[in-house]
Amino acid sequence: MMPESTSDWATSRVFAICHGCDWRYLVPADAVPTRCPHCASPDIELLAPGTAQFRHTAPPESVVPFAAGAEVVSRQVVAFAEEIPYPPKDLSPEALVGRVQRLFVPMWLVDTEAESLWRAEVGFNYEVVSHRERYVDGGGWHTQEVRENRVRWEPRVGRLVRHYDNIAAPALTSYQALERVLGGYDLRAAVRYDPAVLADALVRVPDRAPEAAWADVQVGVRQRAQDECREAVGADHVQDFRWSPSYSGSNWTLSLLPIYVTHYRDDEGVAQRILLNGQTGRLYGVKRGSAARAQRRALTIGAVALVIFVLSLMVALLGLLLPPLLIVGVLGAVLALLIGAGALIPIGRVALFNRRQRNIPVEV
Numbered sequence: 407m408m409p410e411s412t413s414d415w416a417t418s419r420v421f422a423i424c425h426g427c428d429w430r431y432l433v434p435a436d437a438v439p440t441r442c443p444h445c446a447s448p449d450i451e452l453l454a455p456g457t458a459q460f461r462h463t464a465p466p467e468s469v470v471p472f473a474a475g476a477e478v479v480s481r482q483v484v485a486f487a488e489e490i491p492y493p494p495k496d497l498s499p500e501a502l503v504g505r506v507q508r509l510f511v512p513m514w515l516v517d518t519e520a521e522s523l524w525r526a527e528v529g530f531n532y533e534v535v536s537h538r539e540r541y542v543d544g545g546g547w548h549t550q551e552v553r554e555n556r557v558r559w560e561p562r563v564g565r566l567v568r569h570y571d572n573i574a575a576p577a578l579t580s581y582q583a584l585e586r587v588l589g590g591y592d593l594r595a596a597v598r599y600d601p602a603v604l605a606d607a608l609v610r611v612p613d614r615a616p617e618a619a620w621a622d623v624q625v626g627v628r629q630r631a632q633d634e635c636r637e638a639v640g641a642d643h644v645q646d647f648r649w650s651p652s653y654s655g656s657n658w659t660l661s662l663l664p665i666y667v668t669h670y671r672d673d674e675g676v677a678q679r680i681l682l683n684g685q686t687g688r689l690y691g692v693k694r695g696s697a698a699r700a701q702r703r704a705l706t707i708g709a710v711a712l713v714i715f716v717l718s719l720m721v722a723l724l725g726l727l728l729p730p731l732l733i734v735g736v737l738g739a740v741l742a743l744l745i746g747a748g749a750l751i752p753i754g755r756v757a758l759f760n761r762r763q764r765n766i767p768v769e770v
């Protein structure tokens with residue numbers, strides 16, 4: 407039976423497609439975003455419930471709530487900006503926290519029945535105690551006890567009929583890329599779906615059908631079955647686990663995982679996306695230094711060098727009257743030239759940094 411609180415799932419949310427990047431969402435009917443959190447495009451089309459694209463929109467079974475708060479986002483952004491030489495002015499914790507959007511990505515949860523004969527090698531730990539004789543100069547023979555850990559392997563066969571609950575499998579084709587940059591989620595923290603947990607957050611619609619995710623489910627079930635067989639025979643290890651299960655009664659539901667999405671604008675006004683794992687606070691974003699800020703710094707240093715150079719020339723001219731001043735003037739001019747050359751460093755640093763960052767994949 408569907409809980410009462412989920413009945414507004416289809417009516418309180420509308421299906422939205424971003425024509426900039428083809429991301430599909432369920433958005434709150436009363437808080438439709440003006441820009442896509444993924445590509446910042448304003449070209450978002452809303453579809454009414456019941457249209458063909460409105461698939462997999464049964465209410466989720468569970469939701470992993472946001473655990474990282476605004477202070478974590480702020481701290482992470484500060485640490486992120488510190489790794490960038492001359493970060494753009496727009497990259498401030500206040501600006502980024504202010505434009506945070508909360509997003510949930512879907513994960514399939516599968517309950518299924520598996521039945522199979524199995525065979526495996528199971529291993530039991532045991533300890534071997536032996537004695538070694540050692541001759542010590544001046545002390546004669548000594549006996550030394552030596553303990554070694556070994557594993558005894560035995561073949562086992564059995565039959566297994568089991569019901570497995572909540573085997574997780576990605577419901578987005580990009581999930582693996584996302585997990586690589588944001589890390590995984592602890593699904594044990596999930597709570598039963600309640601509209602209040604989602605509030606104004608956007609929800610991504612699965613783009614990976616159950617047929618495509620089934621292979622991942624089988625891997626998950628196999629891992630659990632293998633662990634159970636090891637436990638059932640009281641073994642410490644298992645290897646070469648073989649089975650050929652038949653599955654029945656599979657039931658697919660969704661769990662939702664939290665992500666913060668925000669962005670900053672670089673020198674060219676391009677929105678650079680920043681994502682944070684809503685549970686752990688782990689941040690991912692493309693780092694872009696500000697060439698404009700580096701140029702301003704270079705101009706300041708150049709101006710200082712010019713002033714020193716002009717003063718040095720004047721001192722050198724005075725050297726015609728008072729010879730020791732000539733040395734001071736020449737040294738000052740050399741110093742000014744060195745500082746002038748140093749003015750190029752900020753520009754070079756930012757250019758090199760930004761070029762290296764281009765190699766990092768942006769699309770997740």
Ligand SMILES: [Zn+2]
Pocket residue numbers: 424425426427428429442443444445446447
């Ligand atoms: Zn988009």
